Amino acid sequence: MSIHRLIVKSAALLTAGIAIGALLAGAAAAQQKLSFLAAEYSAKTLPFWEQVVADFEAANPDIDVTLEVVGWNTIHDLTAQRIAAGTMPDLVNTATIWVPEWVDAAAIRPLGDDLVDATLRADFVPALFDKGAVYNGENWGLPIAAAARAILLNKGLLAQAGFDPDAPIATWDDYRSIIVGVKEKTGAFGYAFDAKGVRAFRDFGYYLLNNGGTFFAADGRAAFNSPEGVEALQFLVDLVKAGAVPDPLGTTLEDYQPMYEAGRVATMINGNFAIAGIKANAPGLEIAVAAVPVKTAGQTPVTWGVTDTLVIGKAAPVEASRKFIAHIFSTAVRNQFDEAEGMLPVLLSQAGNPAFTGDPNIKAFIDMLPTSQFDPFHPQYAQMQELVKTAMQSAITGAASPKDALDKAAADFNALVK
Amino acid sequence: MAETPGSATRSSGSTDGLADTPSAGSPRARSARAYRRSHDDRAAASAYLAPAFALVAIFICLPIALTLWMSLNEVDQFGRFGGFVGLGHYLALFSDPQFIAAAWRTVIWTVSIVAATTVIALFLAVVLQQKFRGRALVRGLLLLPWATGLVIVSLLWRWMAHPDFGAIGRVVNAIGFPALRVEWLGNPALAFPLMIWVGIWASIPFTTLVLAAGIQSIDTDLYEAATLDGASQWRLFRDITLPQLRPVLAVSILLNVIFVFNSFPIIWVMTEGGPAGATDTLITFLYRKGFRFYDMGAASATSVVVFAILLGFAILHTRIMWRNVLR
Numbered sequence: 255m256s257i258h259r260l261i262v263k264s265a266a267l268l269t270a271g272i273a274i275g276a277l278l279a280g281a282a283a284a285q286q287k288l289s290f291l292a293a294e295y296s297a298k299t300l301p302f303w304e305q306v307v308a309d310f311e312a313a314n315p316d317i318d319v320t321l322e323v324v325g326w327n328t329i330h331d332l333t334a335q336r337i338a339a340g341t342m343p344d345l346v347n348t349a350t351i352w353v354p355e356w357v358d359a360a361a362i363r364p365l366g367d368d369l370v371d372a373t374l375r376a377d378f379v380p381a382l383f384d385k386g387a388v389y390n391g392e393n394w395g396l397p398i399a400a401a402a403r404a405i406l407l408n409k410g411l412l413a414q415a416g417f418d419p420d421a422p423i424a425t426w427d428d429y430r431s432i433i434v435g436v437k438e439k440t441g442a443f444g445y446a447f448d449a450k451g452v453r454a455f456r457d458f459g460y461y462l463l464n465n466g467g468t469f470f471a472a473d474g475r476a477a478f479n480s481p482e483g484v485e486a487l488q489f490l491v492d493l494v495k496a497g498a499v500p501d502p503l504g505t506t507l508e509d510y511q512p513m514y515e516a517g518r519v520a521t522m523i524n525g526n527f528a529i530a531g532i533k534a535n536a537p538g539l540e541i542a543v544a545a546v547p548v549k550t551a552g553q554t555p556v557t558w559g560v561t562d563t564l565v566i567g568k569a570a571p572v573e574a575s576r577k578f579i580a581h582i583f584s585t586a587v588r589n590q591f592d593e594a595e596g597m598l599p600v601l602l603s604q605a606g607n608p609a610f611t612g613d614p615n616i617k618a619f620i621d622m623l624p625t626s627q628f629d630p631f632h633p634q635y636a637q638m639q640e641l642v643k644t645a646m647q648s649a650i651t652g653a654a655s656p657k658d659a660l661d662k663a664a665a666d667f668n669a670l671v672k
Numbered sequence: 673m674a675e676t677p678g679s680a681t682r683s684s685g686s687t688d689g690l691a692d693t694p695s696a697g698s699p700r701a702r703s704a705r706a707y708r709r710s711h712d713d714r715a716a717a718s719a720y721l722a723p724a725f726a727l728v729a730i731f732i733c734l735p736i737a738l739t740l741w742m743s744l745n746e747v748d749q750f751g752r753f754g755g756f757v758g759l760g761h762y763l764a765l766f767s768d769p770q771f772i773a774a775a776w777r778t779v780i781w782t783v784s785i786v787a788a789t790t791v792i793a794l795f796l797a798v799v800l801q802q803k804f805r806g807r808a809l810v811r812g813l814l815l816l817p818w819a820t821g822l823v824i825v826s827l828l829w830r831w832m833a834h835p836d837f838g839a840i841g842r843v844v845n846a847i848g849f850p851a852l853r854v855e856w857l858g859n860p861a862l863a864f865p866l867m868i869w870v871g872i873w874a875s876i877p878f879t880t881l882v883l884a885a886g887i888q889s890i891d892t893d894l895y896e897a898a899t900l901d902g903a904s905q906w907r908l909f910r911d912i913t914l915p916q917l918r919p920v921l922a923v924s925i926l927l928n929v930i931f932v933f934n935s936f937p938i939i940w941v942m943t944e945g946g947p948a949g950a951t952d953t954l955i956t957f958l959y960r961k962g963f964r965f966y967d968m969g970a971a972s973a974t975s976v977v978v979f980a981i982l983l984g985f986a987i988l989h990t991r992i993m994w995r996n997v998l999r
Contacts, residue, residue, distance in 0.1 A: 331749075331963055338751040359750045450858075450946060500835065503947040504858030509834060518836055640964045647947035651860075670965070 286574040289320045289343040291336075293329050293562065295399070295527065298594040306590075310581045317574045327452075330636070337361040344570035345578065350563045353387050353394050354633045362565045364392040369566060369576050374583055377601045381623070387563045389631050395563035396583065399591075400598040401525040402619045402626055403460065403558045405429075406532070408442075409540040411520040415439040419542045426461070426489055426549050436520040437498040444498045446519045447490060449650055451506030454643040456558065460523055461486035463556040463627060465549040469642075470632050474671050476664035478642060479657070485549065487656035491649050503650055515539065525560070526619040527596035543618035545625070559626030561600075598623070634670050641667050736979070742972035749966035761973035770949050771974070774957040777864070778933060781953050785871040786928045790921070792872065793879035798909065800884055818877035826941035829870045833857055833942070860950035863943050867951065870938050875931070879924050886920030887913060922993035929989070930982055954978050 292303050300323045307319045322343070324332055330352055336342050342361045356362045365387075375383070378397065387395040409419035415436040423429045433444030447457035458478075459469065467482030477483075493499050500510060500519070511528065513519040515536040523546060532541060548555050564582075566575055581587065585603040592599055593609045598620060610616055632638065645663035648654040654662065743761055746754035765771045800811060817825060832839040833856035844852055857863045894912050903911070936955045939945055945952035945960065952960075954974065962971030 334749045334966075338749070355749075359752075450944065501855035501858035504833075504835070504855045504863075504943075513836055516836075637965050640960070644946075644948050651947050651950070653948055 291343040395565040399562040446510035449502035449646040479660035479664035530596040557622040747968035778953040789875040797883035822937040
């Protein structure tokens with residue numbers, strides 16, 4: 255082959271290559287990218303989102319969604335690291351309590367009409383949408399999962415101990431007599447709570463809230479060391495001293511839920527989402543649901559409601575985000591998600607779903623929603639969780655009295671509040 | 673080694689400084705060539721080493737420098753600097769009783785695990801040199817804990833320690849305490865020794881392997897000669913194996929101290945340093961500062977202290993052990 259022909263052929267190949275490259279680049283430019291970081295609720299979460307994303311991409315071939323599903327234990331730190339690296343995903347399924355952190359880091363944008371149209375907005379359960387992610391006067395996201403917490407009772411064990419499992423539990427004294435009575439009469443623990451894991455503060459909080467207490471004062475400083483808080487912690491310490499609960503210092507929810515399923519624990523406080531798993535692992539176990547009792551009759555009962563929120567990154571492409579939000583908040587997709595994960599409905603249009611109304615246990619949770627109180631917002635919420643857990647541990651080991659332990663935690667917390 | 677220009681000149685002894693243009697074979701010309709050659713060698717060596725130096729600078733020196741700088745500042749979880757605080761984090765650390773307690777606990781943790789591991793592994797390494805039926809199987813089994821990730825190992829032990837479903841409880845019940853229910857992880861007086869045992873259990877395979885390799889490299893003539901002289905097994909071990917193993921022991925102790933001191937998964941998975949920080953070591957204390965309280969400045973200060981302690985130990989250990997070895 256002559257040099258001349260070689261040059262001509264090479265030039266032709268180069269031109270063709272450039273043309274193909276340009277075409278591919280053009281196609282890529284036309285394709286919008288959207289990244290979505292989802293939290294893993296159960297083994298069903300990943301296949302669920304993969305299917306939802308596949309359906310969405312089939313209907314919207316111009317949008318390419320990058321899906322990541324990570325566990326709850328890592329998603330907070332992963333999100334913070336992404337923010338620090340300037341690579342915040344466009345959409346993040348986050349715990350609502352962390353919203354202030356992402357707002358203060360200027361990583362997310364407020365919800366606007368450009369992202370959620372009026373019809374969808376009107377379809378959200380008002381209590382979840384209006385209170386859910388409102389911080390500093392702005393709404394920062396959409397409620398993507400809702401749950402409430404209540405006592406799950408093992409009906410068989412309660413009946414065996416001579417208690418009516420379907421009767422409401424009115425006060426702490428009533429609950430204490432059930433817990434201690436079950437232990438004495440059946441040998442099973444009457445109750446189990448967690449003073450070790452990330453949810454430990456909730457096991458204290460159920461009693462703090464149902465004694466008229468709060469975690470934070472209006473000025474953002476600690477209020478969990480109030481007399482109501484001290485009484486709440488004393489209640490838990492007394493149960494440990496009575497030997498009616500497995501040692502909460504060595505027990506997390508992951509440890510005692512199997513004990514509940516095995517009939518070794520008669521009651522625990524958990525979310526509606528736990529019921530599906532319990533039924534699968536212990537099909538013969540009959541569950542009853544009861545609201546967490548107040549300390550003394552006449553106090554206002556509080557059901558601790560918890561939501562997770564879909565937040566939108568500051569640099570998220572508006573049009574692709576709007577379409578994806580409309581897709582994942584359609585009634586069909588929401589029903590699918592809530593049924594798979596055992597969550598409560600977030601849309602009014604889900605109300606007719608028999609999965610919610612037909613199951614008496616789930617219905618019991620829904621009926622408690624009017625008394626629900628959601629997590630308060632605080633930029634140092636995570637630090638509060640850790641300090642309250644440490645205070646619980648100090649009081650249970652006897653290293654400090656409940657009052658001294660909570661006072662120390664409050665002093666440490668107030669030093670962090672700016 | 674290339675001669676230095678100075679030594680070449682001195683060794684020639686005939687340079688009078690009058691010859692302005694030295695001939696090719698003259699001592700001065702030879703010296704110039706040697707200088708050029710050594711210069712070229714250095715340039716080549718620098719070029720070859722540059723990528724390695726660059727990697728060390730980027731991935732080791734830079735992070736150390738950044739950590740030092742962060743420890744002198746307020747830094748939040750997003751890496752935002754909130755102001756220079758000088759030695760504030762260090763002063764706060766050394767006046768924090770939790771930090772001091774965690775530091776002492778780290779010493780107990782490290783010394784117990786490394787000492788027990790070394791003794792047990794030395795015994796096993798000597799035993800594994802003997803010929804017996806099933807030796808290959810024992811060697812294989814010995815490596816199992818090492819082949820399993822530390823997080824998995826810790827999770828397994830955590831489940832084994834479960835008071836209702838755990839294997840440890842079953843064993844306790846079977847050996848004459850049928851009604852005993854022990855909360856292994858809720859009580860620091862039980863949890864910490866149990867975790868030390870898990871640390872020993874997980875460290876034995878590596879140490880045994882290193883020591884067994886060391887024993888195999890000892891000249892067998894020494895044993896034969898000593899045996900002919902009537903030395904007992906104990907004398908063989910004390911006067912041949914142990915002294916000959918000293919360099920290997922030095923390395924295994926140094927590595928184990930660094931591994932065990934920095935060990936995180938066992939304690940974090942089993943107790944998270946609790947209850948109320950009663951099983952915290954410096955590493956779990958550091959993690960909590962960084963990833964529970966999101967105070968990256970204080971966490972950096974803690975990691976600088978840990979780094980200084982380990983660096984100090986490494987220098988001291990290396991000096992003492994290698995001085996003895998070289999002697």
